[in-house]
Amino acid sequence: MVTLSVIKADIGSLPGHVRAPSKLVDRVRGVLEDGKSDGVLIDYYVGCCGDDIDLVMSHDHGVDSEEVHSLAWDAFQEGTEFAKELGLYGAGQDLLSDAFSGNVKGLGPGSAEMEFDERESEPILVFLCDKTSPSAFNYPLFKMFADPFSTSGLVLDPSLHEGFDFEILDYYEGDTATLSCPEEMYDILSLLGIVSKYSIESVSKKDGRPAAVVSTEKLNLMAGEYVGKDDPVAVVRCQSGFPAVGEALEAFSFPHLVPGWMRGSHNGPLMPVSEEDATPTRFDGPPRVVALGFQLNNGKLEGPRDLFDDPSFNTARKKANEAAEYMRNHGPFQPHLLSEDELEYTTVPKVLEKLENRFK
Template identity: 35%
Template sequence: MCGKPQKERPVANSNLLTLTAIKADVGSRGGHTQPSEEMVAVCEEEMHNAVGETLLDCRVTTTGDDICMLMSHLPENGPSVNDLAWKALDRAGDIAKTQGLYGAKQDLLTSAPSGNVRGAGPGVASITFATDAPERPAETFMVVTADKCGPGIFNFLFGKVFTDPDMAAGLMLPNMLDGFTFTMIDMEHVEPGKNVDRVIRLDGGKELPKLKLLLRGEDEYGILAIHSNRYPHQQVASTSTDRLHSIAGVYKGKDDPVGLVRTQGIFPAPEELMSPFTVAPYVAGDARGSHNMPLMPVPINTAVTGVYCLPIVSAMAYSITPEGMFSEGVDMFDNPAWDSTRKKAQLKAMLMREQGSFGCAMLPYSQLEYAAYRKVMEDLNERFVTESR
């Protein structure tokens, strides 16, 4: 826990709450493994000091080499929350530099932003909702954090659970029978000097084949948001969709996404949301951000130590009061029930690694994250000659 009880909540927009999760790699021990304890502590300190002012409550966790800050706050405090998170990550990065850690501040790609860290390197997911909506008598949600992979992982995980009744039987209940609308974003779209997104909204029921066509492109298109069709004002999910190479122009680490997803009642239950994770799907990322490997569910605060940096994912479930206070978290993958999935992921990883660098074991040339790979290809292209047949 990283907060002190708040005696009185501000009254402005008192029926609205915002959940924000901000996550970044600003340095880690022994390679891309895990942040130091001092780095996590300074983030907790920044969060703790802001509770009762900028924040209502907060939690700080790690997944692999990333630090994630979960915060509840009033919607109008959004810019201050973004600035607070940046300050915390910047301080953690300073500690990483002092300690000689690897990749210090690697995800802080711009100078200090003003009020919005999206597009500056860190992954950001945020949802605002009314605390007095009659269709949501209690508020539960989950934070999904992943390392050594990109935001396209949610295309499979959320794409399945919000469109396939075989994954989530609740989709056949009256409150969810109308389905969900997906806001998809073109993650490769960049307009120099403009802070704009290229998006499209598709009905996950009526336009499922078209939606699937975009969901399959995990490196090109991502899920920005998902909304209920029966209750269009209710956003159920938000994921970070920034591509670091699109911001920096060169490889600066994999995008290592974070997602927020509300659960129960008019939305799928936690146990339904867990269904797609049992697949341990092959995803882009892994060592040097340039391979295809299975996604392994692991407990929160797990270091990356697997062969070729096996992509990992964690999920923490919480309840939240109308005053913005979090319950104790439930670590959804800290359970023997997931041991078989972890073994499955290891087996799938070993089978893929038997291919070495051939074919689908690595990403296509256009998606290779390390600029050095492309430089070698450019040198080779210059050596090609045209010969008569």
């Protein structure tokens, strides 16, 4: 069995919320290299999407390993101290606690992990987002694993005909429900469209084999106020009983609207970009997604290939820019601004407190 863990955090950016500088990334990378030398990790890759640093780690310690999570925490803690030395913006922003408690859950960093038996050929896609929430993956994961107009293998490949199980999280209650597709497709859609409340946590084959997993930590619910975007990550297995790589990527060819963007308070298009272009600047956006492709080989990460670094996604990027222009022209009005219930977890209530006695 091999475990793939992707753990991310925003620990400092240059300037504002644009990009983690290379020397900060190098400092974090050094901690993981020590972990690999000590046998904690089989392999690793340190990626970036906007102001987030994303740790892609392979190992044999299973999900929620204290040893692996502790290594990631140490990397972010050391990186935070260095970010403070550099005077970076938001140094340690995503670290909501000073004390490590066995794993990073509830401490701020996002994590997506899966444990599985490695196939003879194991293609893995790692998606990194910036300036959005975990529900940003609701639409593309549904397209990948449930929509035959996007994934033709659901029609053409008998090994996909059984469909997949979707584990869906209710953010506010903290509960999950597992629904089967295609049998319960309409029930699944009735939840996934309510992106302020529900998010896909994982997708699996009917026999339990993991297909996809998403980081579902929401910083605002942890901290009780807006402290930063959630910037989720996801891991997707491809080929041989799963969607093909091209089918999985096709799900991002439409830049659907996602919550997040400036101050985590606006709807904007999710733009598929290369890692190099994951530097959101316009209104801290628009929201970005990066796709890194790996071949897992006895736990070693061969790659990555920067999969959105491809002119075939130029049309999607053009549409995203047009949608961003349209949404921005709404200014502080909905639907550009998020709904009132989502704004409850920003700093807007503090702004409104001074007006409460004015309403009579």
